[in-house]
Amino acid sequence: MPDLVIRDKKYLWHPLTQHKTAAPPLAIVKAKGARIWDDRGKSYIDGIASWYSAMYGHGNEHIIAAMHQQMQQLDFVMFSGFTHGPAVELSEKLLAILPDNQRRIFFNDNGSTAVEAAIKMALQFFFNKGEKRDTLIAFENGFHGDTFGAMSASGLSSYNGPFEDFLLKVVRIPTPKADNSEALLREVEGICKEHAVAAFVFEPLVQGAAGMKFHSAQGLDALLECLHKHDVLCIADEIMTGFGKTGRNFASDHLVQKPDIICLSKALTAGMFPLSITSATEEVFAAFLSDNVAKGFFHAHTYSAHPIGCAAAIAAMDLLASESITQNIGCIGRSHQGFKSKIEQHQKVREVRTMGVILALDLEVTTDRYGSLRDRLYQLFLDRGVVLRPLGNTIYVLPPYIITEQDLALVYKAIEEVLEIV
Numbered sequence: 001m002p003d004l005v006i007r008d009k010k011y012l013w014h015p016l017t018q019h020k021t022a023a024p025p026l027a028i029v030k031a032k033g034a035r036i037w038d039d040r041g042k043s044y045i046d047g048i049a050s051w052y053s054a055m056y057g058h059g060n061e062h063i064i065a066a067m068h069q070q071m072q073q074l075d076f077v078m079f080s081g082f083t084h085g086p087a088v089e090l091s092e093k094l095l096a097i098l099p100d101n102q103r104r105i106f107f108n109d110n111g112s113t114a115v116e117a118a119i120k121m122a123l124q125f126f127f128n129k130g131e132k133r134d135t136l137i138a139f140e141n142g143f144h145g146d147t148f149g150a151m152s153a154s155g156l157s158s159y160n161g162p163f164e165d166f167l168l169k170v171v172r173i174p175t176p177k178a179d180n181s182e183a184l185l186r187e188v189e190g191i192c193k194e195h196a197v198a199a200f201v202f203e204p205l206v207q208g209a210a211g212m213k214f215h216s217a218q219g220l221d222a223l224l225e226c227l228h229k230h231d232v233l234c235i236a237d238e239i240m241t242g243f244g245k246t247g248r249n250f251a252s253d254h255l256v257q258k259p260d261i262i263c264l265s266k267a268l269t270a271g272m273f274p275l276s277i278t279s280a281t282e283e284v285f286a287a288f289l290s291d292n293v294a295k296g297f298f299h300a301h302t303y304s305a306h307p308i309g310c311a312a313a314i315a316a317m318d319l320l321a322s323e324s325i326t327q328n329i330g331c332i333g334r335s336h337q338g339f340k341s342k343i344e345q346h347q348k349v350r351e352v353r354t355m356g357v358i359l360a361l362d363l364e365v366t367t368d369r370y371g372s373l374r375d376r377l378y379q380l381f382l383d384r385g386v387v388l389r390p391l392g393n394t395i396y397v398l399p400p401y402i403i404t405e406q407d408l409a410l411v412y413k414a415i416e417e418v419l420e421i422v
Helices: 003-011 061-073 085-097 111-128 148-153 157-166 181-194 217-229 282-286 307-320 323-343 372-383 405-419
Strands: 028-032 035-038 043-046 102-108 135-139 169-173 197-202 233-237 261-264 276-281 349-355 358-363 394-397
Touching: 043 405, 061 307, 085 102, 085 276, 085 307, 102 111, 102 282, 111 148, 111 197, 111 233, 111 261, 111 276, 135 148, 135 181, 148 157, 169 181, 181 217, 197 217, 217 233, 276 282, 323 349, 323 358, 323 405, 372 405, 394 405
Parallel strands: 135 169, 135 197, 197 233, 233 261
Antiparallel strands: 028 035, 035 043, 102 276, 261 276, 349 358, 358 394
């Protein structure tokens, strides 16, 4: 066992890991572009961009240069009572591409805390108006993070199990499909009559942790319109979908109805720095304006609007707007479509779906989310020099935008080879 892994085993507690049964972690010592290297010199194609974060490739020189320049000018200052150029510039850039109704930017430090802030904003929005609204609506099998508010909105028992008795009040609904729209609207109408609903928390169009499950844009639009009629605040969790992954800057760009609050992280800084955003409409912001100090949003993170993280995000947004990245996103989408046509009739494949740079295929088997089959699939891909983390019986690919055609072809080849083994 490599020395790094021995030292790790002695001291560390890894996320999403049952340490009694899990295999030793892989020791990674280098990353560049779409590849990472272990301590034995073997390279792996990062087929999921390290949890959909390193979308412009590892070690991107443009982002590194921006961070290096920023840390020499202003490394860090608390954001309560102060402001700085990188935070203002990032806010301007974000609001220029976010849906038109977004007007205010609140900084956090990761995806979970972005959702946590959003939920607290929604609950206090009504509290400040003298209304007690204590209920959230959320999709079945959604995932929004691991802090308590975010976890409450999530619907995956593998994460929530021990904490179910301690969570916020949430009513869960199915995702909108082509055949359930009218029934779903009737259900939501009933929920709004029976409960004091403050907010609807949702992943727009794609439920990531659920297995890259897609739902109807038209149905979601109808759902948002219905909820807005009941003055329910709609919170779009775009932590996974944001910054080009669905083929547009944001999944919300596929909708006519726009969310009141949007949560962003992951590709925001291209995985270079922990930072997140909760954006809101001017109406939401205005509910916190008062001569009564207690009506302000007293929620803060030490590293809010970290200047180096903001610099990384600004540089990442420059890349997102570049012609080369735009072309690459289109190329990956077309490659996924081609592979879908090739693999969807495979006897071991139940369904294949693509959207933007997301490709997901469900196997014709039933398995636990972190069961033995999933672990075997993960190892089989590593053996072939590809990092893919199956979600139960779902294999998905969400590569960095800079991946080469050759490396993407190797990812597809690994999937085909593994299908012949399992």
